[in-house]
Amino acid sequence: MDQFIYLDNAATTRTSPEVVKAMLPYFSENYGNASSIYRLGSESKRAIMQSREIIAESLNADPAEIYFTAGGTEADNWALIAAAESTGAKGGHIITSKIEHHAVLHTCEYLEKRGYEISYIDVDENGILKLEDLRKNIRPDTILISVMFANNEIGSLQPIKEIGEIAKEKGILFHTDAVQAYGHMSIDVKELHIDMLSASGHKLNGPKGIGFLYIKKGVKIRSFIHGGAQERRRRAGTENVPGIVGLGEAVRLAFSGLAEREKKIRGLRDYLISRIEKEIPYCQLNGDREKRLSNNVNFSFRFIEGESLLIMLDMKGICASSGSACTSGSLDPSHVLLAIGLPHEIAHGSLRLTLSEDNTMEEMDVAVAAIEEAVSKLRQMSPLYEDFIKKEKLR
Numbered sequence: 001m002d003q004f005i006y007l008d009n010a011a012t013t014r015t016s017p018e019v020v021k022a023m024l025p026y027f028s029e030n031y032g033n034a035s036s037i038y039r040l041g042s043e044s045k046r047a048i049m050q051s052r053e054i055i056a057e058s059l060n061a062d063p064a065e066i067y068f069t070a071g072g073t074e075a076d077n078w079a080l081i082a083a084a085e086s087t088g089a090k091g092g093h094i095i096t097s098k099i100e101h102h103a104v105l106h107t108c109e110y111l112e113k114r115g116y117e118i119s120y121i122d123v124d125e126n127g128i129l130k131l132e133d134l135r136k137n138i139r140p141d142t143i144l145i146s147v148m149f150a151n152n153e154i155g156s157l158q159p160i161k162e163i164g165e166i167a168k169e170k171g172i173l174f175h176t177d178a179v180q181a182y183g184h185m186s187i188d189v190k191e192l193h194i195d196m197l198s199a200s201g202h203k204l205n206g207p208k209g210i211g212f213l214y215i216k217k218g219v220k221i222r223s224f225i226h227g228g229a230q231e232r233r234r235r236a237g238t239e240n241v242p243g244i245v246g247l248g249e250a251v252r253l254a255f256s257g258l259a260e261r262e263k264k265i266r267g268l269r270d271y272l273i274s275r276i277e278k279e280i281p282y283c284q285l286n287g288d289r290e291k292r293l294s295n296n297v298n299f300s301f302r303f304i305e306g307e308s309l310l311i312m313l314d315m316k317g318i319c320a321s322s323g324s325a326c327t328s329g330s331l332d333p334s335h336v337l338l339a340i341g342l343p344h345e346i347a348h349g350s351l352r353l354t355l356s357e358d359n360t361m362e363e364m365d366v367a368v369a370a371i372e373e374a375v376s377k378l379r380q381m382s383p384l385y386e387d388f389i390k391k392e393k394l395r
């Protein structure tokens with residue numbers, strides 16, 4: 001059988017069979033519109049309520065604080081745009097970080113064009129937000145702070161509780177994009193003083209195209225999609241019942257046995273990191289060693305191109321991701337890797353491996369051998385590497 005090793009769980013996860021099973025009846029048998037008053041509709045309404053309750057419980061929130069969306073991007077757009085516009089005043093100031101996902105950064109650019117001012121806070125060399133920088137940037141007209149829970153590229157975990165406390169003390173709304181963290185670690189919105197939180201189904205073995213925005217009771221932000229009265233008039237549109245049911249089941253599964261699963265994945269991660277560091281020269285781990293997602297490994301290998309490495313790994317059936325995005329023919333290094341201070345040429349040689357409980361130690365061994373072989377082949381073709389080795393020999 002052809003080898004296949006999936007190490008790109010930050011991009012998306014496999015929808016678990018239990019989730020698919022839970023969803024299926026809502027396509028074919030229980031297809032009623034949740035707004036209809038007959039029994040078929042009531043069953044959809046009941047199923048939506050059940051998912052809402054499961055999600056609320058997982059966050060220590062109230063079911064009425066959960067609003068289903070078509071994924072993390074929509075939740076981020078809603079949180080930022082509606083929060084900005086709900087203040088009534090034209091303009092206003094928003095604080096975010098330099099390492100947010102484009103769902104937040106591009107929404108900030110959109111708001112900038114409409115007169116809002118945005119401050120992009122620095123992170124340190126490990127990708128952790130600088131709290132003193134956050135404090136310094138707060139102004140009387142700051143309306144919102146949006147900082148991600150965990151970074152999607154380098155896995156760094158942000159000081160969410162401290163940020164929540166600062167926002168609360170100053171009376172500023174606090175939104176966090178928890179798309180990569182939710183379902184992988186415990187999050188208590190009350191303890192962390194979070195006003196709004198975005199999450200997405202397909203990052204936790206749920207279906208794609210479904211997510212939610214948690215909006216704390218009392219937070220006055222306007223509706224985002226206009227139309228019918230769904231989602232308490234704040235997010236119109238006939239509910240994606242199979243998606244919502246699938247998300248609920250994925251959340252239920254994610255939070256049962258979370259600690260055990262996290263321990264297993266962390267073990268795989270630490271093994272992978274230590275073998276790569278020991279066996280492949282001229283590499284560096286990106287992101288914080290301790291404050292990092294339990295499934296994230298991100299390395300830069302000097303003298304190689306991440307894209308070429310990905311292609312070589314793909315030829316061996318290994319799915320991974322790099323820190324570059326091939327946009328309009330030019331290779332842009334990742335804004336996250338640049339923000340932690342990597343020079344362009346090192347940022348270009350990065351590789352992200354994101355694990356799941358389906359992975360095994362044997363797969364880690366196969367991956368290390370494949371990476372080692374590919375990196376060494378690519379270096380053999382690199383004039384920069386040749387120069388470097390010559391100079392090393394002369395020293």
Ligand code: PLP
Nearest residue numbers: 071072073101103152179180200
């Ligand atoms: N925010 C973060 C941190 C992400 O990693 C992603 C997806 O990669 C998103 C937002 C977007 O989520 P979705 O794919 O559900 O729109």
